[in-house]
Amino acid sequence: MNIPAPLAVSIHAPAFAGDWQVMGVFSRAINLINQRGEWLTLHRYGQGLSPMGWLLRARDFEGLLSRLTLGDVVGAVTESPPARRMNLHVIQGSGQLYDYVHGYLAGCPQRTGLFGELRQIVCEPVGGELAHIQHQLLRQLQGHRVDWKNVVGKGSGLTPSHDDTLTGILLVCAVHGLPVRNFFDHTPDLRTLTSSVSCAYLHHAVRGQFSTPLLHLARARRAEQVLSLGHSSGADTLLGVWLALMLFGNTFFKDGKWKL
Numbered sequence: 001m002n003i004p005a006p007l008a009v010s011i012h013a014p015a016f017a018g019d020w021q022v023m024g025v026f027s028r029a030i031n032l033i034n035q036r037g038e039w040l041t042l043h044r045y046g047q048g049l050s051p052m053g054w055l056l057r058a059r060d061f062e063g064l065l066s067r068l069t070l071g072d073v074v075g076a077v078t079e080s081p082p083a084r085r086m087n088l089h090v091i092q093g094s095g096q097l098y099d100y101v102h103g104y105l106a107g108c109p110q111r112t113g114l115f116g117e118l119r120q121i122v123c124e125p126v127g128g129e130l131a132h133i134q135h136q137l138l139r140q141l142q143g144h145r146v147d148w149k150n151v152v153g154k155g156s157g158l159t160p161s162h163d164d165t166l167t168g169i170l171l172v173c174a175v176h177g178l179p180v181r182n183f184f185d186h187t188p189d190l191r192t193l194t195s196s197v198s199c200a201y202l203h204h205a206v207r208g209q210f211s212t213p214l215l216h217l218a219r220a221r222r223a224e225q226v227l228s229l230g231h232s233s234g235a236d237t238l239l240g241v242w243l244a245l246m247l248f249g250n251t252f253f254k255d256g257k258w259k260l
Helices: 060-068 097-108 128-141 161-175 194-206 213-222 233-251
Strands: 008-010 017-024 029-033 037-043 053-056 074-077 085-086
Touching: 008 017, 008 074, 029 053, 029 060, 037 194, 053 060, 053 194, 097 161, 097 213, 097 233, 128 161, 161 233, 213 233
Parallel strands: 008 085, 037 053
Antiparallel strands: 008 053, 017 029, 017 074, 029 037
């Protein structure tokens, strides 16, 4: 069985040719892996596109969904005609993101994976694990050697809650042009700490590459698409966005200038 020709592909996704093993089958996405350990996600049209993703027509996605099971192998060939190629690299300089995110989350009852409702979290002083994450981020941006092993992989799901929160944090760093390619340099191999698919998302995030719902948040201040991600992934990601924005506003933004 071959993967149908996609409507669009991320320019950051693996090359087309080759065989892919089915690792996850969901109503909106199908996760595949090849012999090199590269991840590929097939997305249903209308559900966004990830950095390692291909976007399929709804009927093509449904056809695969009805036939695939875990462990199946599918083939991919060079697309014909060529699909639209999308650059999912974040654009720097989105303004007024803090006011929008804080206002949106203040009225949002969506529950995060570990900390309860977003609207309760943003209306209370940051403490406990969330304060620890902010402190780690501050030290990272100040040039200290930071080990994230006590954060990565915590929580349930295909992408654990803290990993989604770190993705939101890395989005804010990318929007503000902060260097984060070395973010996990002093952390053990992420593959030993969390799921393979979560590693793939974090790998792209430190390179400034994000799923389209996160890019829409950064570019157009649209949080609804992020909130719809996964069971609690969207809420956990928005929590990371808020934590980073609050830290930046309170610590680094003085007299109209960034001071790192």
